[in-house]
Amino acid sequence: MTASTKPSHHHGNLRSALIEAGVQLLREGGLEALTLRKAAGVAGVSHAAPAHHFASLTNLRSAIAAAGFEIFDASMKCEIKKVSPSNPSEVVRAACRGYILFAIENPALFSLMFGGTELIREEPPLGASSGHAYETLTNICLPFSTDAKSLEKMRMLVWSLVHGFTSLMLAQQKNFPLVDDAIQQFEEMLPDFSKFQSME
Amino acid sequence: MTASTKPSHHHGNLRSALIEAGVQLLREGGLEALTLRKAAGVAGVSHAAPAHHFASLTNLRSAIAAAGFEIFDASMKCEIKKVSPSNPSEVVRAACRGYILFAIENPALFSLMFGGTELIREEPPLGASSGHAYETLTNICLPFSTDAKSLEKMRMLVWSLVHGFTSLMLAQQKNFPLVDDAIQQFEEMLPDFSKFQSME
DNA sequence: TGTACATCAGTGAACGCGCGTTCACTGATGTAC
DNA sequence: TGTACATCAGTGAACGCGCGTTCACTGATGTAC
Numbered sequence: 001m002t003a004s005t006k007p008s009h010h011h012g013n014l015r016s017a018l019i020e021a022g023v024q025l026l027r028e029g030g031l032e033a034l035t036l037r038k039a040a041g042v043a044g045v046s047h048a049a050p051a052h053h054f055a056s057l058t059n060l061r062s063a064i065a066a067a068g069f070e071i072f073d074a075s076m077k078c079e080i081k082k083v084s085p086s087n088p089s090e091v092v093r094a095a096c097r098g099y100i101l102f103a104i105e106n107p108a109l110f111s112l113m114f115g116g117t118e119l120i121r122e123e124p125p126l127g128a129s130s131g132h133a134y135e136t137l138t139n140i141c142l143p144f145s146t147d148a149k150s151l152e153k154m155r156m157l158v159w160s161l162v163h164g165f166t167s168l169m170l171a172q173q174k175n176f177p178l179v180d181d182a183i184q185q186f187e188e189m190l191p192d193f194s195k196f197q198s199m200e
Numbered sequence: 201m202t203a204s205t206k207p208s209h210h211h212g213n214l215r216s217a218l219i220e221a222g223v224q225l226l227r228e229g230g231l232e233a234l235t236l237r238k239a240a241g242v243a244g245v246s247h248a249a250p251a252h253h254f255a256s257l258t259n260l261r262s263a264i265a266a267a268g269f270e271i272f273d274a275s276m277k278c279e280i281k282k283v284s285p286s287n288p289s290e291v292v293r294a295a296c297r298g299y300i301l302f303a304i305e306n307p308a309l310f311s312l313m314f315g316g317t318e319l320i321r322e323e324p325p326l327g328a329s330s331g332h333a334y335e336t337l338t339n340i341c342l343p344f345s346t347d348a349k350s351l352e353k354m355r356m357l358v359w360s361l362v363h364g365f366t367s368l369m370l371a372q373q374k375n376f377p378l379v380d381d382a383i384q385q386f387e388e389m390l391p392d393f394s395k396f397q398s399m400e
Numbered sequence: 401t402g403t404a405c406a407t408c409a410g411t412g413a414a415c416g417c418g419c420g421t422t423c424a425c426t427g428a429t430g431t432a433c
Numbered sequence: 434t435g436t437a438c439a440t441c442a443g444t445g446a447a448c449g450c451g452c453g454t455t456c457a458c459t460g461a462t463g464t465a466c
Contacts, residue, residue, distance in 0.1 A: 010409055010461060031316050037452065049410050051454075108316055114371045116231045116311030156365070156389045164364025165356070171314045189356045191391060210428060210442055237419065249443050251421070 015053045015063075017043040022064040026108035031117065034108075036060060061112060062120040068109045069129035075102040076136050088143035089193050095140045096162040096190075097183055103166045104179055110170065114163070144193055154193075161190070215253045215263075217243040222264040226308035231317065233308075236260060261312060262320040268309045269329035275302035276336050288343035289393050295340045296362040296390075297383055303366045304379055310370065314363070344393055354393075361390070 011017065021042035025033045036057050037047040054060040076098035083094045103110040111117070119126060137159055138151070145151035165186050211217065221242035225233045236257050237247040254260040276298035283294045303310040311317075319326060337359055338351070345351035365386050 014409080030318065035452065036454095045409095046411050047452095048412075048454080048456090052409055057453075111316030114367060115315040116308055116370070118230065153389050156385070157361075157391070159368060160361050160364035160389065161357075162360075162364065163368055164360035164362065164366075166364075167314060167367050168359060168363055170316070185356070189353050189360065191357070214442080235419065236421095245442095246444050247419095248421080248423090248445075252442055257420075 011043070011045055011049070014043060014045060014049060018050055018053060018060060019063050019067050022060060023067065023106070023109060026064070026112065027106060030108045031111055031115070034061065034064070034112075058118060058120060061117060062126045064109070065113045065119050066125040066129040068106065068113045069126070069133050071106070071109075072099075072102045072113070073129070073133040073136055075099070075105075076133070080136075080140070088140070091143075092140050092158060092193060093187060093190065095136065096158070096186060099162045100166050100169070100183055100186060101179065103170060104182065107170050110166070114167070158193075162186070165189070211243070211245055211249070214243060214245060214249060218250055218253060218260060219263050219267050222260060223267065223306070223309060226264070226312060227306060230308045231311055231315070234261065234264070234312075258318060258320060261317060262326045264309070265313045265319050266325040266329040268306065268313045269326070269333050271306070271309075272299075272302045272313070273329070273333040273336055275299070276333070280336075280340070288340070291343075292340050292358060292393060293387060293390065295336065296358070296386060299362045300366050300369070300383055300386060301379065303370060304382065307370050310366070314367070358393075362386070365389070 018039045021039045022034055024042060025035075025038055034057075036050045036054070039060065040047045040050050043049075050060065054063065076095045079094040079098035079101070080091055083090045085091060112119075113130075121127065121130075138155055141151055141154040141158060144154045169182055218239045221239045222234055224242060225235075225238055234257075236250045236254065239260065240247045240250050243249075250260065254263065276295045279294040279298035279301070280291055283290045285291060312319075313330075321327065321330075338355055341351055341354040341358060344354045369382055
């Protein structure tokens with residue numbers, strides 16, 4: 001038994017491991033598959049171990065949702081990077097692609113983040129992470145707004161559109177459409193934002 | 201003890217009573233408060249009684265979701281009736297008001313219908329009920345479309361907008377905004393649909 | 401460098417809980433005659 | 434109208450299950466001297 005495989009009484013970074021295990025459980029078994037005991041099992045520790053890191057299932061869920069918002073934000077930013085920043089409409093479309101891609105890859109995590117599950121939303125980890133995604137959504141709307149009020153309206157419009165489309169897509173859950181089909185359907189539906197401003 | 205209050209061994213219409221009980225449980229305690237045993241308790245029967253009507257919790261959930269879609273459709277239709285049918289944009293706005301009002305009054309039921317919970321969606325009761333709401337959403341989009349494809353796009357646009365707005369509103373769940381505030385915010389955000397058609 | 405000790409993360413057994421489900425039963429209802 | 438009987442909805446006790454949680458414990462880590 002080498003030093004690297006030597007089993008240690010201490011895990012090292014159980015907190016992160018439990019969050020990762022939770023993301024995996026959500027992916028494999030949906031919302032109801034996420035329990036403290038199962039997360040401990042996947043992380044390879046006894047079922048009593050999580051108590052040292054998470055006081056309750058709601059705390060673990062909140063931490064997982066926070067991690068989810070970071071992945072979510074990264075997914076949007078990744079798509080945004082692929083297009084020219086000089087075309088604001090294309091940037092919005094790219095962000096929406098990232099939004100939809102994340103949801104298709106992590107449907108249960110998406111449900112946890114936005115669904116009816118009780119979370120501790122106000123506290124730092126989750127509050128900060130969802131704040132990052134909120135900032136990204138705000139930034140892509142800046143070119144379409146002239147003041148705080150029009151910014152607020154544009155953000156709400158874009159966010160509602162892409163969030164509604166994504167949620168309805170997940171709710172139908174009939175043998176999942178190809179990712180590209182979903183995105184194509186979304187983009188065909190999308191109004192021409194550049195004309196929105198002049199309509200005011 | 202009069203005849204009307206005489207307790208009978210038979211309930212009469214336990215199936216409906218369990219669905220009603222379920223709606224009440226969702227309203228009072230959220231998604232996780234809905235169990236077969238609690239529904240039986242609220243309906244005033246022993247916890248083994250539901251087995252004669254629902255083979256599993258998923259079946260009860262599906263029946264409750266079906267009932268929810270009927271209430272949901274009625275809520276939209278109720279608001280539509282209040283406005284002039286000769287103004288299609290106003291009809292769409294009215295339907296959206298019904299959509300939002302339903303969700304505010306029944307947040308957990310809304311989550312059950314559209315969230316990550318597994319339901320038996322294909323079978324008659326739920327399939328038919330959600331079909332009614334789908335029809336209503338289609339009908340309000342008819343005046344804005346010239347063919348099947350533009351109808352599909354308009355329906356997806358309206359539906360995504362109102363569904364996304366509603367879901368995000370519920371997800372924030374910070375001391376609930378006044379109903380009127382939510383609807384006002386939605387209507388301010390809403391683009392002018394009458395101009396959409398000409399933009400194609 | 402070595403030793404003593406405090407800290408703390410993980411163990412494994414045990415607890416009570418609410419859950420869905422099964423089962424023999426009971427009593428009301430509805431029908432055949 | 435009355436009687437016998439089949440049907441079926443609801444009862445209440447019992448079952449096993451996975452869950453969160455508690456607890457005394459153990460062993461690794463890190464620090465003081």
